[in-house]
Amino acid sequence: MKHRVALVTGAGQGIGEAIALRLSRDGFNVAVVDLDSQAAANVSKKIEQAGGKALAIQADVADRVQVFAAVQQAQRTFGGFDVIVNNAGIAPSTPIEAITPDIVDKVYNINVKGVIWGMQAAIEAFKQLGHGGKIINASSQAGHVGNPELAVYSSSKFAVRGLTQTAARDLAPLGITVNAYCPGIVNTPMWQRIDKEISAAAGQPEGYGTEQFAKRITLGRLSEADDVAACVSYLAGPDSNYMTGQSLLIDGGMVFS
Ligand SMILES: NC(=O)C1=CN([C@@H]2O[C@H](COP(=O)(O)OP(=O)(O)OC[C@H]3O[C@@H](n4cnc5c(N)ncnc54)[C@H](O)[C@@H]3O)[C@@H](O)[C@H]2O)C=CC1
Ligand SMILES: CC(=O)C(C)=O
Known part of the structure; x- marks a missing residue:
């Protein structure tokens, strides 16, 4: 059986780790991407010890060249590419009056531009392979409701929802669906x-x-990271083929919309 291929960013710990482990159990070969090379290697090892196939890649999602190289490496190694999960993100506290240019750049470079580079790199791979695919982005309940002390982070996650909706429209003709998950x-x-x-x-x-x-x-x-991974498993699998442009709240009912 040919295994599908997924790449998960920020997969060295937390939600990304849970998603990588879950997608491996779902039958994907998984590229485990993280800024922290040791963390990526540890998760990759866990997948292989459980009988799956994984590839650890050190990359900074804020760097477009590194993101494209990571996707190409995953495609070359596994002989295909089907799903990208743009999960990496940071969330420093930023009371409005304490916001600096540096912190805005840092958060937006990772949380927003990292998603754009991930989407572009995946599109390039899907086109090379001549098929569609699935793009899954990390937003948050904080991307639905402004969270106190988290203005820069919250606004970056609103931006991810905007990107997700727009990309869904742009990419539908290529057979690519684009959705976001929004944990609490x-x-x-x-x-x-x-x-x-x-x-x-x-x-x-x-x-x-x-x-x-x-x-x-x-x-x-x-919620636990596995609760989120279960929803991402749905977004990565065939049961969500008719869903695009959606931002799925997985927040136990913090936000109703
Ligand atoms: N934990 C929470 O309550 C919630 C988290 N989220 C989102 O879920 C995603 C994952 O969050 P957590 O697992 O909780 O975070 P975490 O901080 O526990 O793990 C994030 C991982 O991303 C990696 N990372 C950070 N910057 C990176 C970069 N520039 N390039 C590549 N990797 C990088 C880190 O090394 C780490 O392994 C984030 O986008 C976050 O905003 C959304 C809603 C709630
Ligand atoms: C960090 C975050 O996204 C929360 C609390 O929703």
């Missing part, structure tokens, strides 16, 4: 750091930030 609070190293910052800014002990956000979750619990 996911128990990963990113959230643990945000919780510390929000709690400290409020003069409260660790866990306070989580408590404040968690009050808004209808399902009454934070």
Whole structure:
């Protein structure tokens, strides 16, 4: 059986790691891309130990050349290319008055431009291979509702939803679908750091930030990375073939829209 090929960025830990492991279980050969080469190698090893095929690639998604090279390497190594998950992102706290040009550039270079470069690199590969494919982008509940202290991050995730809708329209004639996933609070190293910052800014002990956000979750619990990976598995698989331009909220009911 020919395996489909997926590339996941920011796959060295957290949500990206869970997506890489899940797509491998779904039958994909997986390119595990991360800025942190050791983290990418560790996840790749986990996939191979479980009987899957993986390739660890060190790349910075903010760098267009590196993103194109990563996609080409995955395509060459596995002999195909079917799905890209533009998952890598950063979320520094940015109270409005403390926002600097450097932090805007850093967040937008990774969260927004990283998605654009990933989409372009995937389109190039799909065209070379003469077939369509699936592009899946990481947004957030913070891309639906402005989150306190996270203005730069929140606005970058609104931008990802805009890019997703527009690209879906542009790329439909090529047989490419484009969707986004929008998690709420996911128990990963990113959230643990945000919780510390929000709690400290409020003069409260660790866990306070989580408590404040968690009050808004209808399902009454934070999500785990595997909850998000299960939805991305659907977006990467054939059951979502008729879905494009959508931004799927996976937030336990933090936001209803
Ligand atoms: N954790 C949460 O509560 C939520 C996270 N998200 C989004 O999900 C995605 C993944 O988040 P987490 O797993 O929680 O984050 P995380 O911080 O735990 O992991 C992010 C991974 O991305 C890698 N990375 C960072 N910058 C990179 C770059 N320039 N190039 C390549 N890799 C890079 C890191 O090395 C790390 O392995 C992000 O886009 C985030 O904004 C969305 C909603 C909620
Ligand atoms: C970090 C993030 O995207 C949240 C809390 O939704």
